[in-house]
Amino acid sequence: MLSTALTDLWYGFGVALEPHNVMWCFIGVLVGNMVGVLPGMGPLATISILLPLTFGIKPVGAILMLSGVFYGAQYGGAICSILLNLPCHPPHAVTCLDGFPLTKQGRGGAALGITVISSFVGASWGITEMIFLSPILVRVALQFGPAEICSLMLLGLLAGSTLARGSPIKGVAMTVVGLLIGIVGSDIETGTPRFTFGIPNLFDGIEIVALALGLFGIAEFMKSINQLSEVDTKYTKVSFKDLRPTREEFRRSVPAMFRGTIIGSLCALIPGTGPTIASFVSYAVEKKISKTPEKFGTGMIEGVACPEASTHSSVQGDFIPTMSLGIPGDAVMALILGALMIQGIVPGPQLISEHPDIFWGLVASFWIGNIMLVVLNVPMIGLWVKLLTIPYKYLYPSALFFVAIGVYSTNNDMFQVGEVVVIGVIGYLLLLLDFHPAPILLGFVLGPRFEENFRRAMLISRGDVLVFIKHPISAVFVALCVILIGAQIYVRLRKPKVIEENIPLVGVAE
């Protein structure tokens, strides 16, 4: 098994090191990092805005660029949260707790340096996991019939929507809304137009770019306009040589890094528990086993190293079900999967064998991209810090232009720009009502395949709904769904005091 994995990886490096692929990866990491640093731009907004730029590129290059954008944006978010105390991305909320005090003490540079190392360690472990676990998962998943696929998707959807932030019921409601939005357009089997309200432009369905940019672009801008106060930049003078941590800081961070990595990869294995939960759990663990737990929150370097490592290892882990089963764990993965589908590639267990260049190229490019991140960030930290000072009033109008032209260029259709505006208004209303729109994207991406497999399963079983429990593997997934819902109800009814104490910042960041 080791030898096949190494051969495949070697092949992957061959793909990823082709000059144009290296270039796309580099552009992705650079632009992602640049946009991610900007206050108020999280990875979701960054990826959705840059998604249309990848349509002209070949599938391999496009997916390499997008994933580069993703971890570039994530790292940029870390800079933003350590130096400005502004978490643009939920997993970084905990990084702020100790990162910003360190900045105040003048050790912000060291915290950033430790972040670079931790994310590299975490990501490397996550990639290794991906190399060995994905082929095994695929071998199992290829045996699945429609019933198994269906209940697995149900599990993925439930986990993705209930374990995220906010009320689980509202999360599930958003997933159903996403599934319904996925239905808009012509029915695959009969061609009947559904929920199109007689508008011919809707017969092909709603474009994922329009949906993502409406929900994470326009709706977010409406929320943040005039809300972001002038950023306090008095601590942001960080130069290249400040990045070096002291020997003492380094000694304390190394074990924390490895603990974070392990926690992150464990969280990635449970469907739906993405980087946010991983980072909160790892911070809590680090605090618990520390000899000086009372010092956490005043600038402990472990409090930066551990969550950052676990975030990155769980992010890489999230790619495993996305690429090998075609089931994304969160909205970011759903977007990346959507980008693959736009390129005409069908996600699912057959992806690795049908498009080995995409899968192994992606795996290899993770390493290349992460090294690029280190190389980019160390000398360019001064530039990133300058970007932090760009005020929001210049940022969002420019972003709106990118939204408009990006959607237009998808199909050269002005109607879709209108779609974005409408979706943006709806998204903002949902935000006001305390709904988190991320699960909508999850439901939207999985919806059509879910319906197709559901119909097929029903046809094979001659309309017997119990087929989902009669097949043993499918029954396991259904049982997991039931356990998941049961656990949610149990936790809600018991008022989780322990969790609230350990995780004071949940829900602070969007």
Add this chain to the structure above:
Amino acid sequence: MFQDLLRKRDFYAGVLMTLLGIGVTFNATSYNLGTLMHMGPGMFPFILGIVLTFLGLLIFGTGVVTPLGEDEHILPKHKEWRGWACILLGPIMFIILGEFFGMVPATFSCVFVSAMGDRESTWKGSFLLAAGITFFGVLLFAYVLQVPFPMFRWGH
């Protein structure tokens, strides 16, 4: 009691989801439902509609049960009507001007109008920003990415 309910976020959230669910369910029956074995195009939305209605009622229920929270305001404290209007008007200007006059006027108006939404914005600042973005945007999208969108045009 009823007064309190009308101020709760979950009340509106629940009602919205319930109505949407009912609407979807009824709309789905206008397509062919089929049987469970041979599902028609209406069956899947029909099921989803029922599920959504149920979820909406659950959200409504939790809204009734939980006591009134501290910050139960549907709209945020500072109502940014001007900001919201400008953000939405920007892309709308892009559509209208783009359809009839081309990419340059569309881009300029989109950035200019949306920039006016910020409370501290000035005519001059918005103008400069719009001009700058138009220049770089046209360079990137028309020349580098070759988006088929004429820079100027007259009529449709």
